Amino acid sequence: MEHDQLMRRPTGSDVSAGLVTGLFSIPEGMAYAAIAGFSPVAGLFSGVVPAIVGSLTARTVLMVTTLTSAIALTSQSVLSSAGLDPADAGNVALLAVMTGLVMALMGALRLGAVMSFVSNAVMTGFSTGIALQIITGVLEDSTGYQPQGHNKLVRLGDWLLHLGSWQLTTTLVAAATVVVWALAHAVRRLETVALLVAMVAVTLAVGLLGTDVELVKGIAEIPASLPHLTVPDWPAFPALLGGAVSVALVALAQAAGIAPTVPNPDGSRGDMNRDFLAQGAANIAGGLFQSLPAGGSLSRTGVAVSAGSRTRWAGVFSGLWLAVIVLACAPLAERIPMPVIGGLILVVGGELIWGRRHDVALVWRTSKLSAAAMVVTFLGTTQLPLQQAVILSAVLSLLLYCAQAARQARLVALVRDEERQWTPAPVPERLASGTVTVLRYEGVSLFAELPRIDEHWPAVGDAHRPVLVLSLRGLPDVPSSGMIKLLRRRAAELGDAGGRLMLAGVDPHLLRILRDTGLADTLGDDGIVAADGPIMAPLERAVARAGRWLADRDDRG
Structure with a gap:
């Protein structure tokens, strides 16, 4: 059945869904890379090779493999903790390839069942903490003020206490981005591309009005070319071994929720172990071609499904379309204002928190033990390096499982x-x-x-x-x-x-x-x-x- 799905000719809706998904990857990919301190170019290219390879090999046929906010932040934390420069292409390539090898090994050992031991309470706390990290990561881009503090909660408080230090022009551009997104999102036909509409509309307005704000080209030049071969910095292998496991676990845990949410159109069952192998292959190939570590993205998959994807070819076309757009429109992408990206990320972070509200309420009402695990995971995610927060999450999930099993x-x-x-x-x-x-x-x-x-x-x-x-x-x-x-x-x-x-x-x-x-x-x-x-x-x-x-x-x- 999977072979039939793979060999089916793409439909017209797959081509159009791939185009929408590829366009959506421009603001989201650049923004996710930017909030983690990586080059926005790496965020763009994370939607090319990984999306193509992942879509061709995954058992969950509609899953789109690309960069997510949690993966970007975990990757940055891992590289920083290892004393490696996130701007060094060799370090990024090595981390992506190593992450892929860990994923592939877990798939070969049929460890997909491990993901079922990740508690919903722990995952809720982790996801909410990641969302807060996303928001605090773009506060400077959105308002021009860099908050101070030793953890994310303190920085958020410092940012709110210094309203007078916000730059008016930067803040207005970010606010306008949020408003345009909200208006586009309210229109049903524009709902799936609301982020893209906001990015294009506000970028044009800033250019026409000559508004003086920082642009993407001030951070990185976007080459009008396809991603080129990048050699991993193999001597750094020992320093990144533990971190690669952390990044792989974050990516696989996020992807594990896609198969139940987006079932295969032909009714065939998913296979988490095969999905592990597919994401491993996507990272190994992507890491060699300027991609950050990647994994199954629920948001990008949701965009593709909403836009009409029917087979795995929609994900393949999303990568191909993105490559074409980068080749043809690189100079235009460089003119995107950073406050626009900041505003888009505020929207993404806010949506993640809002989307988790029911899970938070459910966990809170279900069990005091689960609620405590959720809160501890949230605090750990906002105050610890993310690779340590991943370990904390795994330990808490195990403890919850043992406690609940013993009580039953x-x-x-x-x-x-x-x-x-x-x-x-x-x-x-x-x-x-x-x-x-x-x-x-x-x-x-x-x-x-x-x-x-x-x-x-x-x-x-x-x-x-x-x-x-x-x-x-x-x-x-x-x-x-x-x-x-x-x-x-x-x-x-x-x-x-x-x-x-x-x-x-x-x-x-x-x-x-x-x-x-x-x-x-x-x-x-x-x-x-x-x-x-x-x-x-x-x-x-x-x-x-x-x-x-x-x-x-x-x-x-």
């Missing part, structure tokens, strides 16, 4: 109802003599669950010959070693009281572990019932064995 783990007693069906019941505090007690374990065998399971395990007390049947159907293949120790201890307690522990629903892999650890010998040959047949069949067999075992002991007196 429990033991449930199973008793027969009037129709002889098994129904849940409260776990008894004590076991009864000469009685079979049936419990079901519900959890993932995480070590953090053990105190909770141990706490609710019924006490043996003075019971004589108690039998406990524990259903483990659905237990993961690799239980924690702590779970094995708990079962061995509880089996010994029951044995001391003349009873026994039996396990029902044991799959082959778990059975091997029980044998290797010696627990199978402790339980006995008939103390383990394999997980085969109907779902309740192993439990029925275990209870029958337990009943026969008790009857045999009674007969022996």
Whole structure:
């Protein structure tokens, strides 16, 4: 199916959608590069080769691979922390290629499932913090005043406290950009190109009026040429190894949300591992041709879909159109005022924050623990280097997963109802003599669950010959070693009281572990019932064995 999608001829809507997306890449790509301290040219070229290669190889066929704000800021933070100049083309090329290699390795190792462990609460805090970074990064371009402070929140406060230091002309141009964007955005037909309309309209007005503001050409010359081959600065490889992992994780985490949001038109399933490989190839190729690190862009993908993309060729055409536009219109792009780009970035940052409002409210109302993780991630993203914030986000996601898994783990007693069906019941505090007690374990065998399971395990007390049947159907293949120790201890307690522990629903892999650890010998040959047949069949067999075992002991007196 994917091959059919790839080989289909592009439709007219793919060509037009590619044009709109390519035009949109001019202000957005330049702006994202500018806020992170890179050359705007690198932002432009990030929409050429990565978009073409990524669209040709991704399993999510409508995904557009290019520069995003989070990737740009993380890349700048990584290079600065390594003591490398972000303006050096060799350093940028090396970081992009290394990021691509990390992505490709993760895809080859089929680590796509790792992205599912990134908590929504953590991602919400991270995305909101990135949006604030975007806004604070262009405050000087938008108002002419450079705020001071050791972190983004302090700088934002300093900027607001120094309204009198704002340059009037610069501020008015940025404000006019925001107003024109809002007017264009309110028109349905112009909604998807509102940023482009604002950039063109205000740039023309500034040129006609002769307004004295800083222009793009004052920062970088845009060559009227295609991106050329750039050799990575390989000696810097060790200094960027950890940073490349951080950039890759940020890019892949952002791209992971595209497949569920923008499903394939032919109904085929996405494959995150294939998308990892595609983004890796896009970065390796793009890094060799003047591109910053790139990843799946939800905003650029959204523009393409809104403009009518139907196949992967829309993304390919977006890169081709952008290359043509750069070749033909480079001198015009140099005349874009920096306050215009600043105003556009304020819009982008504001939209990102506004778009997250429902997620913030949802996390806040769902759980105090999740809300705390969101706030800590937000603060870390605004006050720490982004590669450290990425590590913080990963650790918090893991802790949230462990905490939530541990809280959900429990033991449930199973008793027969009037129709002889098994129904849940409260776990008894004590076991009864000469009685079979049936419990079901519900959890993932995480070590953090053990105190909770141990706490609710019924006490043996003075019971004589108690039998406990524990259903483990659905237990993961690799239980924690702590779970094995708990079962061995509880089996010994029951044995001391003349009873026994039996396990029902044991799959082959778990059975091997029980044998290797010696627990199978402790339980006995008939103390383990394999997980085969109907779902309740192993439990029925275990209870029958337990009943026969008790009857045999009674007969022996």
